[in-house]
Amino acid sequence: MTSKKIIEEKQLEIIIDRLCYELIEKHSDFSNTAIIGLQPRGIFLSRRIHQRISTILKNKKILYGELDIAFYRDDFRRGHEQIIPSEMKIDFTVQDKNIVIIDDVLFTGRTIRAALDALTDFGRPSKVELLVLIDRQYSRHLPIQPDYVGLRVDTGVNEKVKVEWKEKAKHDLVHIITELK
Amino acid sequence: MKKFSQRHLLGIKEITTDDIELVFETADNFKTVINRPIKKVPSLRDITVANIFFENSTRTRISFELAQKRLSADVVNFSASSSSVTKGETLVDTVKNILAMKVDMVVMRHPAPGAHIFLSKHIDAQIINAGDGTHEHPTQALLDAFSIREKLGSVKGKKIAIVGDITHSRVALSNIFCLQKLGAEVMVCGPTTLIPKYISSLGVKVEHDLMKALNWCDVANMLRIQLERQDIKYFPSLREYSMLYGLDKKRLDSLDKEIVIMHPGPINRGVEITSDVADSKHSIILNQVENGVAVRMAVMYLLAGQN
Numbered sequence: 001m002t003s004k005k006i007i008e009e010k011q012l013e014i015i016i017d018r019l020c021y022e023l024i025e026k027h028s029d030f031s032n033t034a035i036i037g038l039q040p041r042g043i044f045l046s047r048r049i050h051q052r053i054s055t056i057l058k059n060k061k062i063l064y065g066e067l068d069i070a071f072y073r074d075d076f077r078r079g080h081e082q083i084i085p086s087e088m089k090i091d092f093t094v095q096d097k098n099i100v101i102i103d104d105v106l107f108t109g110r111t112i113r114a115a116l117d118a119l120t121d122f123g124r125p126s127k128v129e130l131l132v133l134i135d136r137q138y139s140r141h142l143p144i145q146p147d148y149v150g151l152r153v154d155t156g157v158n159e160k161v162k163v164e165w166k167e168k169a170k171h172d173l174v175h176i177i178t179e180l181k
Numbered sequence: 182m183k184k185f186s187q188r189h190l191l192g193i194k195e196i197t198t199d200d201i202e203l204v205f206e207t208a209d210n211f212k213t214v215i216n217r218p219i220k221k222v223p224s225l226r227d228i229t230v231a232n233i234f235f236e237n238s239t240r241t242r243i244s245f246e247l248a249q250k251r252l253s254a255d256v257v258n259f260s261a262s263s264s265s266v267t268k269g270e271t272l273v274d275t276v277k278n279i280l281a282m283k284v285d286m287v288v289m290r291h292p293a294p295g296a297h298i299f300l301s302k303h304i305d306a307q308i309i310n311a312g313d314g315t316h317e318h319p320t321q322a323l324l325d326a327f328s329i330r331e332k333l334g335s336v337k338g339k340k341i342a343i344v345g346d347i348t349h350s351r352v353a354l355s356n357i358f359c360l361q362k363l364g365a366e367v368m369v370c371g372p373t374t375l376i377p378k379y380i381s382s383l384g385v386k387v388e389h390d391l392m393k394a395l396n397w398c399d400v401a402n403m404l405r406i407q408l409e410r411q412d413i414k415y416f417p418s419l420r421e422y423s424m425l426y427g428l429d430k431k432r433l434d435s436l437d438k439e440i441v442i443m444h445p446g447p448i449n450r451g452v453e454i455t456s457d458v459a460d461s462k463h464s465i466i467l468n469q470v471e472n473g474v475a476v477r478m479a480v481m482y483l484l485a486g487q488n
Binding site for chain 1: 182183184185203206207209210213214217218219221222223224227228482483485486487
């Protein structure tokens with residue numbers, strides 16, 4: 001097993017800053033836009049983006065939620081591991097709002113498919129966009145593409161992208177782990 | 182990785198404290214689901230569940246059925262009184278015939294203690310015990326403990342008195358196992374004839390004076406007198422029982438603290454509990470009913486997710 005670092009702390013900060021400005025360019029003052037992080041791993045990125053945008057927009061209150069997709073996954077009863085749900089926090093209606101879904105890594109697209117299903121159970125958003133830190137391109141099982149991307153990477157089936165966050169792992173780090181055959 | 186340790190839910194005795202905590206965490210999620218405008222998730226869309234009731238039920242059957250429907254499962258309902266059981270078919274034959282129609286999970290209530298354990302040795306489907314005679318009623322105990330956790334923040338260290346007909350109550354036994362696994366102290370209270378002789382061997386306190394029990398506890402779980410299971414007289418009259426063990430406003434007000442009042446239903450108003458107590462702010466009886474759906478959704482989700 002080998003590991004290759006692709007993003008370190010300082011670089012991550014710059015990427016998050018760029019993503020925030022891209023979002024502000026599109027959604028200006030966020031008056032009709034909500035940010036929704038995906039449980040369990042997308043929430044560290046979404047919390048930082050939410051906080052950073054609020055700071056850039058001079059402490060403006062921006063609608064923020066965290067969505068759990070456990071009940072909407074298509075591999076329930078088909079995988080080997082039990083799917084345990086995480087906490088869901090959406091205390092506003094998504095009806096007619098612009099929604100930015102945030103996750104750490106986009107791979108097959110199945111998680112986002114489930115997230116779109118879960119989201120529509122909270123109402124009919126006017127528009128839904130997707131922001132990811134890492135896009136593992138050419139790996140999709142479904143026709144889903146991100147609107148905002150931190151970094152695009154080409155990975156093989158024997159590789160894994162691991163994102164570590166200060167909140168859980170003491171440091172910010174993204175690395176690609178290759179399983180040797 | 183967290184995982185539910187059992188393939189069936191036959192009783193609280195068989196499951197671990199971690200299993201109970203896992204059910205609670207999952208039920209928290211389902212509680213948010215059933216309180217939003219769209220109360221349904223697609224998790225169990227390829228599962229068929231049979232609700233097989235050999236005994237009467239209102240709350241449990243509706244609660245299970247709602248839980249199944251909110252998980253998008255297909256549901257078939259069966260009650261013994263309107264079935265071929267009356268023509269002499271055995272339990273295993275009845276269930277095997279239902280399973281031959283491709284049913285994945287069985288929720289069963291049966292008057293014989295241990296019926297579910299027997300059945301689990303003969304069929305492949307997953308089994309959830311919705312009450313077996315005077316033995317166990319695991320989902321009721323889970324929703325009771327979940328409701329205490331919701332009201333008081335935690336179950337650990339709390340004092341819970343179970344009052345009434347302990348001998349004939351499956352709710353009492355499942356509650357004792359569940360509350361003890363979660364670290365609560367349990368007392369049973371009732372007339373000597375309605376308390377099993379060796380119950381203290383389970384580690385519960387025994388009290389025959391209702392006021393002493395109420396003064397001791399943080400939560401009082403009032404049980405119904407199960408007249409349908411009593412083939413002999415256990416006390417002189419319902420009126421006398423009510424005078425000695427019925428919870429009324431006067432008794433509740435005489436305590437120097439506030440306690441939480443629970444009841445698994447059905448209530449016999451004026452016997453074990455008076456209307457003004459059942460409908461008071463101390464009572465979480467209807468919260469128990471609401472939580473029942475979320476807890477049952479969690480149990481079925483965790484069991485079905487194992488395959």
